[in-house]
Amino acid sequence: MNKSNDNEEILCPCLVAQRLMQGKWAIIIMYYLSNGPIRFNELQRQMPKMTHATLSNQLKQLESEGLIIRTEYAQIPPKVEYKLSDIGKEFQPVLDSINLWGQKYIEYMKCK
Structure with missing residues (x-):
C-alpha cells in the first residue's frame, strides 16, 4: 500500500475500529471487562476454548x-487485573448494540 492509502486508512473511522478490534477474541474480552476489573485466570475460565498463550x-x-489497562500488584502470589481504559469504556x-443484535439474530434463526 502506498503512503497516501495508509493516510486514508488512518482517517477512516471504520477501518480504525476494525484494526483495534482485530483478533477473534477482542470483542468478547472487551465485553467481559465491561463488567469491571478481572484477573487473568478468571477471564480465561469465561473464555470458550482459549489457550493461555x-x-x-x-x-x-x-x-x-490503549483499550485496556493491566495492573500488577506487588504481592505473593502475584495478582494481575485487567480493566477497560477510559477510551475502552x-x-x-x-x-451493547452487538449484544442486542446477537440476541435478535438468535431469535431470528430459531424461527427459520
Missing part, C-alpha cells in the same frame, strides 16, 4: 492499543 497475546494487543455502547 492466545489470551495473553490478545490482552497484550488490546493493552498496546467508550466502546460500551457498541458492545
